[in-house]
Amino acid sequence: MAVVATVAALVAALGGALWLAARRFVGSSVRHGGGDPGLMHGKTVLITGANSGLGRATAAELLRLGARVIMGCRDRARAEEAAGQLRRELRQAGGPGPGSHAGEAGELVVKELDLASLRSVRAFCQQMLQEEPRLDVLINNAGIFQCPYMKTEDGFEMQFGVNHLGHFLLTNLLLGLLKSSAPSRIVVVSSKLYKYGDINFEDLNSEESYNKSFCYSRSKLANILFTRELARRLEGTNVTVNVLHPGIVRTNLGRHIHIPLLVKPLFNLVSWAFFKTAVEGAQTSVYLASSPEVEGVSGKYFGDCKEEELLPKAVDESVARKLWDISEVMVGILK
Template identity: 75%
Template sequence: TEQEEPRLDVLINNAGIYQCPYTKTEDSFEMQFGVNHLGHFLLTHLLLDLLKRSTPSRIVVVSSKLYKHGHIDFEDLNSEQSYNKAFAYSRSKLANLLFTLELGHPLEGSGVTVNALTPGIVRTNLGRHVHIPLLAKPLFNLLSRSLFKSPEEGAATSVFLACSPDVDGVQGKCFADCQPQVLLDKATDREVASKLWDISEVMVGITT
């Protein structure tokens, strides 16, 4: 509550579920879309007034390069017609980028900045739902130590977006390895971003 926390300098939307079996949240949303997108959408909405009163402040949204394989199907956002766990994850990460894009416009000049990032492959338990054959696990563990980022390395761009003066006033962009990225057109489509925003408001019960 605001009585306990009178100001908020940085909000990092980093909660995530990766390729889980088909399940639903308590509010009956497909789990990956619900946690990875709608949860961030609603939390940011609830904290936005406090962020505006705490300027300069920042919102950081953690996406993934796997957004490239996603598609916003407005006819089946909840995966009730069909469910592919990899596609559902990619769609939620594309939604993160469209949310960041759309939020950046009303925040222009407000003192609150919002940007996204793709951290790369990091050694965490995010991939706990991915099955690796028992005999392959030693090799996988060896390769992951050499190829995957440590949690500290994976967090570097989040810290950069939260703290660096280099991104003062930058809005609605996506970064990787602390550098701005050129996104695919589907992640910068204002029409899709606006429609997703409106539908997300309805899904989480926000009335405007």
């Protein structure tokens, strides 16, 4: 009897391992690598947080499609290192020579941008306006997830400050350049976890109580409300703005989650088996930034390159307007 049970357990474990490996190597239903090299030729794309995870994978693909990619990153050394790796990967994949697309690839530029500092956002935008004659796509990608209670340079709760307010100021200061480059696009990276958030206007800085999961979700709900209000304000300008969730992706986002050392290998295995890779997770960002299929589409929410429905709390126009007004005051751009 014990022998039968042992054999059954071994067969189950082996079957499970094979199934996981098959999922990883065969089973991605997400499209990627589709666009023609050259599709983004002549276009300038700004990606925030482009040195890691989804931002890095998005930069790699848009570079391959021929874009001039500006990596807006808070740490120049980390960003230069990522840029160097991306350039090497591109050379290895394309390789100069007849029939290769290496000549059509775009270029990478690193610029410093700390979204936890309004001063840094303003300096970055000033530099952008001085040095860049056009901006075709802005991808608000950078994010911070479930950090301990921290404040930005300007005293905002960190997750709301970086994920929403920093990008709010950035977008507003670059709107003129986006409009003069129209048709142009704004892409906002949110999360399905928006569902667990609420915009509690009485305590946007979480001074009264701090729940790291709730604050992340609130910042991601703010990303969606911001997108919808901005789409309304941009009607008729030929500048579109859409928002997406990437799914659950294996990146550095979980850096603030403490996992005991002994169980970390198990978590790594689970994430390897079940999470998307960064390249898979970046596909909806790339799609919204570059695909002719979404030309003229604005104010919509996407997952896996398809439009998805939003919960009523994410399409509440009065909350979206109020959040916009309060955000203007918080970042100091009230006219």
